[in-house]
Amino acid sequence: MATTNKTQSITFTHGGDTTFVLPDDIMTLSLATQFDDSGVRSGETLDLNVQGSAFDALDLSGNGRVEWDNGADNTTAVHTVDASGLSGGLEYTASGDVQETIMLGGADNGVDVISFTGESSRYGNNGDAIDTLTGFDVLKDTLFIDDRVVQSFDNLDLDNAVFTDEYLSLEDALTLAGDQDSGDAILPVFHGDDLYLYRDSGPEGLDDNDFALKLEEIAGGLNSFFDRQDYISKMAPAPTGPFEDVEVSGITSGTDGVADSFVFGSDGAWQDATITNFELGVDRIDLSQLTGSDGEPLDFGDVHMYPDHELVVNTDAGGHYVSLVGVPKYDPGSPTGELNYAMGPEDFLFV
Known part of the structure; x- marks a missing residue:
């Protein structure tokens, strides 16, 4: 019997901490933020914790900022997060329990802050634990790996970037990266038309636990990774008087x-x-x-x-x-x- 992907749609008009449980048959949560101007100005954030036995995909849209920790104890870890329609921006922490695809909106959406630990996106068994991050805007968004901001010409080692043809396997491409004398630095790995960020997290050379993250449709160049968190609006609500x-x-x-x-x-x-x-x-x-x-x-x-x-x-x-x-x-x-x-x-x- 075919499984029907049921969706529940919810709209929030203000931020704050919110926890709820979805019905057992809901696979996708479609969540919209419709904050007033003061909420948008101040960077007001909706901090979500959602559980559901079938819950596996999160769809985000609207003008309000959203925080989602996919590895939180009181949150069901989802495989897919689509925030391409979220103009308010996303604060996202990846999970080590599922292979994730996180879709952002490139230069057309809000200021996003995306965090990975070394365990949340790994090479795994022939790449089966590598997460995919789509639409990251290097000129506006911030990427954390193990609580440290990824910064070009700092912990992002552009000098030892690896370029391979697509006829090589991904394993061979990342093996070349693992053979670099890069210490704890993060290496860009170009595998044909695909781009990965790689770090040799354990013993020298490629192994299952090495950090690896696939980047798709990246906006901006690799030489511009920086801490962009100051781009998040922190305006107070608009004054109303009487004056x-x-x-x-x-x-x-x-x-x-x-x-x-x-x-x-x-x-x-x-x-x-x-x-x-x-x-x-x-x-x-x-x-x-x-x-x-x-x-x-x-x-x-x-x-x-x-x-x-x-x-x-x-x-x-x-x-x-x-x-x-x-x-x-x-x-x-x-x-x-x-x-x-x-x-x-x-x-x-x-x-």
Whole structure:
């Protein structure tokens, strides 16, 4: 008698820890996150623990961030995770009990953090324990192996990369990698059109317990692996008011716990000022009196943040700095090295 792949669909509108058990006949969980803007801004995360006797595949979509530990004690380890439609990003920990295929969305989805231990993806018996990671974006995602970030020109040894033709067996290709004098480094192994990451985890040479991971449809180059966790948005919820105006000049303080609207006046007194207690998710900055070099009112594109400076506002009088004490920054992945405060357009008042 044929087995029917039954699917259960669930939608979550906010993050937090969630544990539940699926009916015995459910093989696929289709889970969507539909968070409000504040939840998306703050990097709010849905931490899932799901069990089911037939449960074997997880489908993720939506704008909210999801955490899934496939090896957790109170979670059924699934073979397939499809997060290609998850724009909010995935925090995933692989299991050592099943051979996994993890599908990400490449450059088109959120910031993903994927973690493997040496035991969770192994060569096994002729490659039968090797996991597959699809759609990893090197310029935005972060890969951990044994609690250490994979970084190009560090623990990812590009100098000893192995290139083999597809007529060689995978065993022969990885044997060549195992023969390299690479210590604990991770080696890229190109086997025809396929790419593997390999590490000689035990005795010298290829054996069943050596780490091996197959990468498919990778976005970006091998020379760009890095810790991209700062790309995860950590914005506070958008402020809602009602607001009390505070004129910014020199060293300026608002009132703690009160929704302050820090006004940058047309007289320029705000230039090079310091706001000592800006509260994310509570206060805002009022730029409605200012105009740009084109004579038009300012918009969010006129506000910039850089590693060595504070808030920079570009006006018809040039660019001027204002310090926001204690406000964190995160990295949106801008090629110019620009950082963002954990703020968005909703934290400002424009005309």
